[in-house]
Amino acid sequence: xxxxxxxxxxxxxxxxxxxxxxxxxxxxxxxxxxxxxxxxxxxxxxxxxxxxxxxxxxxxxxxxxxxxxxxxxxxxxxxxxxxxxxxxxxxxxxxxxxxxxxxxxxxxxxxxxxxxxxxxxxxxxxxxxxxxxxxxxxxxxxxxxxxxxxxxxxxxxxxxxxxxxxxx
Amino acid sequence: xxxxxxxxxxxxxxxxxxxxxxxxxxxxxxxxxxxxxxxxxxxxxxxxxxxxxxxxxxxxxxxxxxxxxxxxxxxxxxxxxxxxxxxxxxxxxxxxxxxxxxxxxxxxxxxxxxxxxxxxxx
Numbered sequence: 001x002x003x004x005x006x007x008x009x010x011x012x013x014x015x016x017x018x019x020x021x022x023x024x025x026x027x028x029x030x031x032x033x034x035x036x037x038x039x040x041x042x043x044x045x046x047x048x049x050x051x052x053x054x055x056x057x058x059x060x061x062x063x064x065x066x067x068x069x070x071x072x073x074x075x076x077x078x079x080x081x082x083x084x085x086x087x088x089x090x091x092x093x094x095x096x097x098x099x100x101x102x103x104x105x106x107x108x109x110x111x112x113x114x115x116x117x118x119x120x121x122x123x124x125x126x127x128x129x130x131x132x133x134x135x136x137x138x139x140x141x142x143x144x145x146x147x148x149x150x151x152x153x154x155x156x157x158x159x160x161x162x163x164x165x166x167x168x
Numbered sequence: 169x170x171x172x173x174x175x176x177x178x179x180x181x182x183x184x185x186x187x188x189x190x191x192x193x194x195x196x197x198x199x200x201x202x203x204x205x206x207x208x209x210x211x212x213x214x215x216x217x218x219x220x221x222x223x224x225x226x227x228x229x230x231x232x233x234x235x236x237x238x239x240x241x242x243x244x245x246x247x248x249x250x251x252x253x254x255x256x257x258x259x260x261x262x263x264x265x266x267x268x269x270x271x272x273x274x275x276x277x278x279x280x281x282x283x284x285x286x287x288x289x290x
Contacts, residue, residue, distance in 0.1 A: 009202055016198035025189040034192045042196050042204075049205035050212075110181040129179040130186040160178060 007052060007062070016045065019063055022131065023070055030122045031074055032115060040077065044070040064133065068141040071123060078119065113163035121156035128153055229282050236275025243271065 007015065023044065027037035044066060053065040114122055123142055127133045138153075139146040196204075 009198075012202060013198040016201065020195045021190070022186075024191050024195060025186050028189055028191075029185070038191070038193060038195070042201065045196075045201045046205050046208060049201065050209060110185045114182070114185070125178075125182060126186075129182045157178060164178075164181075 012049070015059070015062060018059070019066055020045075023066060026067065026123075026126050026131065027070055027074060029111075029114060029126055030071075030119050031077075036074075036077065040070055040073045043073055047073070064137045064141060067127070067131070067133075071141055072143075074119075109164060113160055113166075116163050117156060117159055120152070121159060124149070124153050124156045125160060232278055233275075233282060236271065236278055239267070239271035240275055243267070 020041065024037050024041050027040050028034055031037055031040070047069045048066050053062055055061070114125065117125070120142065124138065127138045127141060133141065135149040135153075136146050138144070139149050142149075144152065
């Protein structure tokens, strides 16, 4: 059972343990739907296993590649099903189980403010601030030019801050 | 990725949100994903093998069809040329007549068989 040229099953298990939770969170927050996140997460790993990264030499690059696959799959879903708007509606607080357990008012505000951004802006903010990716890596994951990421990220932050201010 | 000139409040809030964002249902395990990937790989390979096995036959059918059509066109053009030249033209050799008599029905039979086999796919 192959898991790529440089990733045996044991290594894949460790990779999966370190990436599944964060990837699901990313997909949930940019897509706004838990079931969609489940589907895309599984498909992302299957694509990763069937087409392992040719150049990724370390954990971080493999992780970046996985997020890139997941982003592309999510984008394909949006294009195919045209669910961007309905996904956004499902993402709004109070619609469904969008968070679990105790959630503070600040987090509620943050989730709602994030939900009001465009999907690309959500992904930009999440990748930069939650996943801690550099501009070059974000550009690869989202299919953008590296030079443009700084500007887009600045705008996304600005919109997010405006949304947060509006909520208060 | 740090933005040193930006306030950290946004990052803090996003990190807190990330900590709260957990799967509702259990995620598929690594073993299950590896197993599914293996099944998919085998199915893909099987499909590729079947495609490769079917390819020579398909090319053979296509080549035969072209040969039959070319033969029919060739002999029809010969007949046409003879008709235009009138009675003064020498008659076609017996072998050519025989070949034209065999080739046309063979091409028709072949086309019918091919359509019967692949007609549903068209």
